[in-house]
Amino acid sequence: MFSTVLVANRGEIAVRVIRTLRELGVRSVAVFSDADADARHVREADTAVRIGPAPAAESYLSVERLLDAARRTGAEAVHPGYGFLAENAGFAQACAEAGLVFIGPPAPAISLMGDKIRAKETVAAAGVPVVPGSSGSGLTDAQLASAARDIGMPVLLKPSAGGGGKGMRLVREEALLADEIAAARREARASFGDDTLLVERWIDRPRHIEIQVLADGHGNVVHLGERECSLQRRHQKIIEEAPSVLLDEATRAAMGEAAVQAARSCGYVGAGTVEFIVPGSDPSSYYFMEMNTRLQVEHPVTELITGLDLVEWQLRVASGEQLPYSQADITLTGHAVEARVCAEDPARGFLPSGGTVLALHEPQGGGVRTDSGLSEGVPVGSTYDPMLSKVIAYGPDRATALRRLRAALADTVVLGVPTNAGFLRRLLAHPAVAAGDLDTGLVEREAEGLVPDGVPEEVYAAAALLRQPSPAPPAGWVDPFSVPSGWRLGGTPAETFHHFRVPGHEPVRVGLRTGAGGTAALTFGHAGDREESADTCGPLPSLPGAERSRLVEADGRRVVVELDGLTHTFSLASSPEGVWLGRDGDAWHVQDHDPVEASLGGAGRSGVDTLAAPMPGTVTVVKVAVGDEVVAGQSLLVVEAMKMEHVISAPHAGTVTELDVTAGATVAMDQILAVVAPKEES
Structure with a gap:
């Protein structure tokens, strides 16, 4: 060693x-x-x-x-x-x-399997079924488009180098091929330094199943069962589990043997993963997609059901040891599920997020494992991949593992950085997921319904309660009429008002009256309302509550609010910019708001004409100049963050009157990028 x-x-x-x-x-x-x-x-x-x-x-x-x-x-x-x-x-x-x-594996094996075109040809020669697609390397844009038309739409564009879904583009309309090929090349070049593409037939409602292999330098190769990775968004895996509920023992054995043959065909050594695309309606018809010549993000689920430490065996194999077991010695016990916690905001279209980790709680034990690189006080920027941690749960059966993972995500707190933890928890509770009826398009189809609409009023309640700290207990007797609490004998307690703004939502004013026994009467209204009277503070449609909340507990780090018979627990951490609140895996940033300052896009420049950065990142492409006439929906700029591109398009036909950035510029979220004056009606 x-x-x-x-x-x-x-x-x-x-x-x-x-x-x-x-x-x-x-x-x-x-x-x-x-x-x-x-x-x-x-x-x-x-x-x-x-x-x-x-x-x-x-x-x-x-x-x-x-x-x-x-x-x-x-x-x-x-x-x-x-x-x-x-x-x-x-x-x-x-x-x-x-x-x-x-x-890891020898350089020739990495080179062979890293070229998806050569890899398909090699494994096909070894008898492994492959997805129909283009042949040959170094195809031009025109050749790729021609191959796509020959295969028939829809098709999948894939970088020949790299993996992880980076640069993959599903194209359903032939008219979009040119733009999608250009975008896929940019992403591939940025991620892997190689913009070579291939095109494959798109298999509708497919399942993504991969086989973990382990090979030593003495000619021994075994597989460690499969992982189901069908729950994806933008071709990025977000939930993985082992084993798959789709496969029976015969199919598992056949796919495992195909993976072993694929590994042998390239002289593989170490831990690797052979990925297959599988029609959900016919699991026996599986196709090789690619081989990842490294440890996979989702390797913990395999570790939990096999009892093997894959990193340990990477080290032992690399130091020359021989595998001490044969295929017959490998057994799969129980079920494991993993969720990838990423710095992204589901409420803002899953755009990359960032910030400083103000408070952190990551569950461990009781069938739960968290692999994380986080710690309190550390900033999360837009330079690297958005994945922050992985929460993994194990159980004797799938239902137990899913239940434990949902509970673990509810117990995960990353205050200061919006994450997808709450979205993942709701996804795991979806009936199709619970039933194991999965495919790679399920998340995209159901995503909108898994993102809460609006800001829960208990978020504002907790923020108001935090801004209304209880006074320290007096040392001796105090005249109750001298305490500035608003309490008066036989009268109505005075109401204090707090203004908050959550990005992407209208400013809100919360009126708060506290009373004996920890009660808290709340009213909600628009932050622009100047009247300081509950009678004139009309409720917002999404915030109908008034006098329906009760403060259960507040200790400076935690606020528990009872609302409509439900109890909501918040973890709290204050910062100079405002207050972060964590609730059941969701993160909310509630910021003090001046009702006079209602602009979200910058002083005097808000409105539909103004285009702002949807996320912190780097401007990679600028396609227009000041004075250019544009049409509605035309692509103007591309902002990249955490290896993800976001296209900034014209909101309407008009003229570019301002352009405040150049290619290569680093931008903050909500920073003004351009202004498009609308075209005057003739």
Whole structure:
């Protein structure tokens, strides 16, 4: 076994690898960019080395800086995690040439399976069924479009390099092919440095099932069962489970053997995953999609049902050990489900989010495991992938695992950074998910109904109660008429007013009257209302409550509000910008609001003509200039954050009168990008 291993990654996977290194008594070396100087993986490693500024190209993607860090710390091996250089054959080869063991497959296997076109040809020759699609590498845009027309719409555009759904585009209309090919190339080039594309037939309502394989350097290859990864959004997996309810034992064995043959066909060594697309109506008709030549994000579910530590076996195989078991020794026990918690805001169309982690609670134990790179006080920016942590639950059966995962997500608090935890909890409760009736389009079809409409009034209630702290108990007797609580004998308590704004929603004014026994009477109205009387404060349609809430408990960190017979618990943390509230896996940022300052788009420039950044990120493409005439829906700019592109389109026909950014500019959320004056009617 090695004595020192450098972990060439960041975030939760770096923390995960470091944990196993510690258990094996192996010294761990973390690397970090300037953006990660205070990150959790840096603190948990035995030693850490700065490798450059925040941009990944100058730090985590720099082969020279990683090799230098390994040399300076005496590392014998490098664990690449996933993402960044994990599937980069050049990095694997550079490690070998520097005398370092790359904890992964040989460079030729990475190169072969990293080229999806060559990979399909290789496994097909080994008898593995593949998805019909284009043939040949380096196709031009015109050749790709022609292949798509020959296959027949709809088709799926896929980068030949990389994985993880980055750059994949489902195209249903032939007229959109040119724009989608251009967009897929941009994303592929940004994510993998290679914009080579292929096109495949789209299989309607498919299921995504993958097989975990493990191979040593002595010719032994086994599979560790399958994982169901059909719950996806924008081709990104968000829920994974093992085993799949779709497969019977015969199909499981056949797919497992196909995965083993795929691994043998490229001389694979280490842990890897063979991915299949499976028609839900006919599980026996499965097709090879690709092979991920690395550890997968969802590897914990396989660990829980097999009892094997995959990181440990990556290390043992890389150090030359032989697998001590055959296929007959592998057994699958129980069920495990994983949810990916990401820095994104479902209420804003799942746009990437960011901020500083003000308070953090991540469940562990009782059949629950959380793999995380988070810690309190650490900022989450838009430079890297949005995944923050993974919550995994295990049970003797699927129903138990799902129930435990829903409870764990409800117990997850990441205050300061909006996440998708609440959305995932609601998704897991969806009847189709509970029944195991899955396909890769289910999330997209049901997403709108899984995002709460409007801001729950208990959010405003908790914020008002936090802004109305109880006075410290007096040392002795105090004249009740001298206490500024609003209490008067036989009278109505005075009402105090608080103004709040949640991004994307109208400003709201909350009137609060507190009484004996922790009661709290609340009224809601528009923040622009100047009258300070409950009688003239008309309720908003989405906030009908008045005198229906009761404060159960408030201790500075927690507020419990009873509303309409339901009890809601909030975790609280204050910041200079306002108050963050966490509720059952949902995060709310409620900010003090001046009713006079009603503009959301900047001083004097709000309105439908103004285009603002929907998320913090980088402007990658600017397609217009001041003075250009545009049509409604025309693409004007592209903003990229956390490896996701968002197109900024013209809200109506008109003229670009302002353009405040250039390509490469870093922008904040809600920053003004452009103004389009409407076309005058003739």
